[in-house]
Amino acid sequence: MKDTKNILLIVTGSIAAYKAADLASMMKKAGFNVNVVMTQNACNFITPQTFESLTGNRCVTDMFDRNYEFKIGHISLAKLSDIVVVAPASANIIGKIACGIADDMASTTIMASKCPKLIVPAMNTAMYENPIVQDNLKKLDSYGYEIMEPAEGLLACGDTGKGKLPPVEDIFAKVNSMIGHEHDLSGKRILITAGPTMEAIDPVRYITNHSTGKMGYSLAEAAVDRGADVTLVSGRTSLKKPFGVRIIDVVSASDMAEAVFSEAKDQDIFIFSAAVADFKPEKVSDSKIKKKDGEAPEILLTRTEDILDRIGHDHRDDQYVCGFAMETEDLLANAAGKLEKKNADMICANSLNDEGAGFGTDTNRIVLIKKTGNKELPFLSKRELADIILDEIIAAFPL
Ligand SMILES: Cc1cc2nc3c(=O)[nH]c(=O)nc-3n(C[C@H](O)[C@H](O)[C@H](O)COP(=O)(O)O)c2cc1C
Structure with a gap:
């Protein structure tokens, strides 16, 4: 302030x-x-x-x-x-x-x-x-x-x-x-995804990841404070729902994809910060898979729908697409590859190897990857980073 x-x-x-x-x-x-x-x-x-x-x-x-x-x-x-x-x-x-x-x-x-x-x-x-x-x-x-x-x-x-x-x-x-805050996002509709997805194995078990949703929820709060009309598609988290945000609760990657695709045409900006599962069990057992002596079940995995890829390739010229990349190796090269392959406008690259960054922390270290070059952001709170990411997106308008 x-x-x-x-x-x-x-x-x-x-x-x-x-x-x-x-x-x-x-x-x-x-x-x-x-x-x-x-x-x-x-x-x-x-x-x-x-x-x-x-x-x-x-x-x-x-x-x-x-x-x-x-x-x-x-x-x-x-x-x-x-x-x-x-x-x-x-x-x-x-x-x-x-x-x-x-x-x-x-x-x-x-x-x-x-x-x-x-x-x-x-x-x-x-x-x-x-x-x-x-x-x-x-x-x-x-x-x-x-x-x-x-x-x-x-x-x-x-x-x-x-x-x-x-x-x-x-x-x-x-x-x-x-x-x-200045209402510099007034009139803009933003869809943000946040949190983990859960892919069922049977009625009891599932595959998930360590995402807590903090980055996406910080982005949603910051966008509301700046006057945007925000839809937050959220995987299961223990976070308090941000005030003034329209929330669509989802569980699996396919629920998240369905929610995003059905809302897509009304949005000006997409920010995909959720940790969406890349793989899910090919078959979900109707009943709990029983333990058998000396045997471990084989669970065949199949690919989930790639939300960023589809929106990246299908979006209109007047829509802005920002994705996140979380990597453990070759962060910048992988994130730059993602920008290109997914046809996104910006990728926020964050490494799991940095202390105080990544899953569950209140802070993060991010490099913004754009076609025009990279911008390394300082080690900051997720809320401060959210505002910088939004500044970067606003600067790109009119598209
Ligand atoms: C114990 C107690 C609790 C009250 N709680 C409320 C309340 O929550 N909301 C309300 O509109 N009036 C409540 N009132 C009534 C108001 O205090 C009363 O209408 C008063 O004239 C309001 O004056 P004010 O608007 O000038 O503060 C309460 C009264 C008492 C005695």
Whole structure:
């Protein structure tokens, strides 16, 4: 992040108000300047001091606070902020904004601000489903407010249903996607594959590899933050699904191929970072293969469909194709061969021999292989590399 961005977090009187402390802390640690305004009712759930300690800024609760350093508090805060985040947003504040009521510091600052606004409702299910609240949310949506959908689950009141504050990590990801980065991929549709595939031997056993999906998931997160419309075709992983990404879960190489081919015509960019099995058992046994004394079964393997090869040769001129190569020997020569053979625009070559690179790590070492030459990238986190890979792809447009 180049310039420090200013977030105004508005906390209202919901039982979920305590979770806003985590959110404020996350934002501050990420380098944002965070100001917090609390409604008087919010102060019944959590104290302003908590937010002051976490953000290093004065927490404002009173519109007529004469000790406040800004000349006219609500206008100064509204002008300063790059985004207003109302989290948790009570039914009351949603109704007030929708009706143009400005009777306290929170509602008045919202009314005075011209920056993007994110509303994160949290309330009892009956309140959330109340047609009046729903109409108010629709009205805010029509005025360009971003509204996050509440999560479902056991609520503080003992009811189960929709109305919980979404996980703070998701709120933070949404804020980041709204202001954390330049939206230089806005309007671009990107398909990313990630993770391993699993090729069944019988109902119990399968062949797979060590991929965890971290590189592909980092690419998906980075692309969303930069405004892209992202489809992530994911093999089985234990990673948290990135916020704002359309996920297609797959198991085998043929599932992955089917998903990619059916989505292909709608995409502008393909990034194939999944570790797709090259071979699968020719026959999948219907029942568990039994152990026989002194004998080991022979499993005949056959080739799987080569997704990169097919998209590389079939793609339109206005589509960009990026593949990954993971090698244990002759990395650069093999990756250059792959670029040529698969007719790709770029291959990200990573070696299994480098410490801290490859499967399961948070870091990687990558060489970008293109027809115009190679570019060796420094040893970086997968997220940082994801942004550099996307920079490289963007620079190639218009194709
Ligand atoms: C224990 C308790 C929990 C509450 N939780 C919520 C809630 O999660 N969402 C909500 O909209 N209102 C909730 N309310 C009601 C609001 O606090 C009430 O509507 C208040 O007027 C909201 O004021 P504000 O929007 O100015 O903060 C709760 C009230 C109490 C007493």
